[in-house]
Amino acid sequence: MEPMQRVALIGCGGSGKTTLGRRLAAAIGTQITHLDALYYDDEWNKLPQDEFAALQEELVTADTWVIDGNYAGTMPIRLRRATHVIFLDLPATTCLWGIAQRRWHYRGGQHNETGVYDRITWGFITYIWGYRRDMAPRVRSLIAEHARHAQFHIVRSRRAANRLVNQLVEATTNDQ
Template identity: 60%
Template sequence: MDRIAIIGCGGSGKSTTARHLAQILDAPLTHLDALYYDEHWTPLPQDTFARLQEKLVTGERWIIEGNYASTLPTRLTAADNVIFLDLPAATCLWGIAQRRRRYRGGQHQTNGVYDRITWNFIRYILTYRHTMRPRIHTLLQKHAPHARLITLTSRHHNNRFIDHIRRDAQLAT
């Protein structure tokens, strides 16, 4: 597991999963929200954002978490592992509620997430499996047939996966 792309709905746990894996695997981690937005929540121009990702994926080892479907092919083509957090909408909504409670809104310095809950964001979460999941699967088939796809469908499944990676890493040392 040298080049890992982590994707999934908002609130699915991408940042947390990425943080755990980066620590366990001692791999450099990039949160795409932190790359895309500045401290005033102003997005980068699309071409600049795309070029930054093209440079990131040339690295020997990396973990990149975030969606951004327009640039997903860049990450998928270079990844050797893709972790797709395909959790139910209710779980993701609970995840953003927990994030709001924990960070009390605003932009998180560690991962760039701006904790802003809007109706559009809630609608995105509620329709993710119907609208985005088929698009993600099409992109995976087209750009990542070489990569190992790990689909995690619950928090419990995700925690077991991280524990498994942690045990493997401990055995390797």
Template identity: 60%
Template sequence: MRRIAVIGCGGSGKTRLARRLGALLDVPVIHLDAVYYDSAWNALPQEKFAALQEELVAAPAWVIDGNYASTLPIRLKAADTVVFLDLPWWTCLWGIAQRQWRHDAGQHDQGVYNRITWGFVRYVLGYRRRMRPRVERLLAEHARGADVVVLRGRRAVRRFLTQVARATRAHA
């Protein structure tokens, strides 16, 4: 595991998982929200965002967290491991609420943004019905060379991290 794409619904814990994997594996962590948005929530043009990702995935090791389905194939083709956090909407909404309490609105550490709108809440509520099928198609189409790990709950995430930690210690 040297090139890891972490994907999933907002509030699923992508950023926390990415940070933990980066620390365990000693690889750089990239948060796509920090790449895509500036401090005033202005988005990069799509072409520039895609070009930046092409540069990022050319590195020998990385953990990249974020969805951005339009550019997901770039990461899926380059990844050796994809972790899909496929958590229920209520777990994701709880994760968003916790993040809001921890960081309040706005930017928190490492350039990750905490911006909650009704549109975002609707996106979370409909993620499994609307986005998951699209993500599954993209995984089948573009992640053929990668190990795909689907985690469906917080307990599964903790077990996965424990397995990675054990494997890392065994290889040290």
């Protein structure tokens, strides 16, 4: 397994991107960037798409990075530079449970790490429920088109995610 340098973490809300990203970023000695924190302000206002894309273009020029988030419209920017792509393709029930746990932890307040306020709407719940049907095929297509050079890992359970992270951390630690 190749050592990590630039990691694109993709997956449904509640799939565990932030938790995984934190561990991977620590292993390669870099910061994690949460796209939600770039895209939304404290009031959930969206950044204009061209500014959002420009920020990502700048981020991916670094030698090492971990970026978590979906945003299919700008995903090719990250995929073209990633050395590793991790797609968390977990069941909707697992993701909904992750959202419930996050909600309980932050009590609807501001997420300490991302700076984004925890917000659950009916639209978000239906997005999670339909992610595998509606979004995942598009994500896989984008990965196939823009990240053929990268190591691709698809994760379908929390246990598999932990196993993969341990393997990647070990490979990276042994290489340093």
